[in-house]
Amino acid sequence: xxxxxHPTAIASAIEPGIAAHLDTFVALRRDxxxxxxxxxxxxxxxxxxxxxxxxxxxxxxxxxxxxxxxxTLRHGAGGKAIGLRADMDALPIHEETGLPYASETTxxxxxxxxxxxxxxxxxxxxxxxxxxxxxxxxxxIFQPAEEIGAGARxxxxxxxxxxxxxxAVFGLHNWPGVPTGYFxxxxxxxxxxxxxxxxxxxxxxxxxxxxxxxxDPILVAAHLITALQSVVSRxxxxxxxxxxxxxxxxxxxxxxxIPESVDLQLTxxxxxxxxxxxxxxxxxxxxxxxxxxxxxxxxxxxxxxxxSVANHVAETEFAAAVALDTFGRNQVDPAFPPRTASEDFxxxxxxxxxxxxxxxxxxSASLHNGAYDFNDALIAPAxxxxxxxxxxxxx
Ligand code: ZN
Numbered sequence: 361x362x363x364x365x366h367p368t369a370i371a372s373a374i375e376p377g378i379a380a381h382l383d384t385f386v387a388l389r390r391d392x393x394x395x396x397x398x399x400x401x402x403x404x405x406x407x408x409x410x411x412x413x414x415x416x417x418x419x420x421x422x423x424x425x426x427x428x429x430x431x432t433l434r435h436g437a438g439g440k441a442i443g444l445r446a447d448m449d450a451l452p453i454h455e456e457t458g459l460p461y462a463s464e465t466t467x468x469x470x471x472x473x474x475x476x477x478x479x480x481x482x483x484x485x486x487x488x489x490x491x492x493x494x495x496x497x498x499x500x501i502f503q504p505a506e507e508i509g510a511g512a513r514x515x516x517x518x519x520x521x522x523x524x525x526x527x528a529v530f531g532l533h534n535w536p537g538v539p540t541g542y543f544x545x546x547x548x549x550x551x552x553x554x555x556x557x558x559x560x561x562x563x564x565x566x567x568x569x570x571x572x573x574x575x576d577p578i579l580v581a582a583h584l585i586t587a588l589q590s591v592v593s594r595x596x597x598x599x600x601x602x603x604x605x606x607x608x609x610x611x612x613x614x615x616x617x618i619p620e621s622v623d624l625q626l627t628x629x630x631x632x633x634x635x636x637x638x639x640x641x642x643x644x645x646x647x648x649x650x651x652x653x654x655x656x657x658x659x660x661x662x663x664x665x666x667x668s669v670a671n672h673v674a675e676t677e678f679a680a681a682v683a684l685d686t687f688g689r690n691q692v693d694p695a696f697p698p699r700t701a702s703e704d705f706x707x708x709x710x711x712x713x714x715x716x717x718x719x720x721x722x723x724s725a726s727l728h729n730g731a732y733d734f735n736d737a738l739i740a741p742a743x744x745x746x747x748x749x750x751x752x753x754x755x
Contacts, residue, residue: 386736431499450471539720541741581611
């Protein structure tokens, strides 16, 4: 990527009312970081969120999807409503940053920057409540359990959008390796669907010195792994994205024993739902036929996970235009390359129109890494963006 950050350009675009309170929000972000909480256990975090929203005059609903919180602010007579979402949970990762505000909970860490996402939305919430420069309804959605892919679905199941109807919903994620405060928008699939296949190759065990009396599942597994590479290279349209990764293989206990079975685990990703269906058909067919060719048997447990994050074009273009007008061409890519990771915001986009965008975290360690830390320099630009987006959408 050949883009460069222009710190002065960002600084001049920051909403002064947000800049004035930045120290408070940096301290808040570090407080969230120090006390991370796992999926559906975000009790302290959501209590803090609810307390702050209430103090700024929001109507606050707690207990949606357990620890989820929705803050509602109405202004004027406008009939439109916007939803802005932040995820709140941390990860079962041991923190290795050595920072003064590092996690106080052993083995739990904000290694995906959700501490920052909450803070960005709160910084925007405070400012929007103070200025109320909009006409309509603002719903701030603080979601639990993104990391286990369950929070968004549970909020929807508990009637999120029936209770808090919106015309569009937006979310953001920080992204390491992208210049600090740089905004990326993807019209269409922004992140991949992620499915899993658990495969058991069953042969016939025996002595390693008498292979003719066995059906060797290790040999079958080896052929299978090679054959699986043909799915992406020979079945999927080369203009489409697909990933088939064999991430785990387990079988056997000794050099001179041919085991009874071998277990494989695959992660399977794509952007296009039609490609996803093709993979779901082709992988079990190939695995079963390949095993049969060696006289073995294969059991395939194919588990559908998150769908792809399918951004709606009009809402994405609208959000990108807001960012371009606010920060200028050097800070915004309206045609950012999609990411092959996944996000349960995908479910919100199946229910409502909207878009998920990326904000550069600078040259940090990668997400889900013990050395990662959210970059506090994103708080002001991203909160400014949420503010402008709300004001323009509800104008
Ligand atoms: Zn995340």
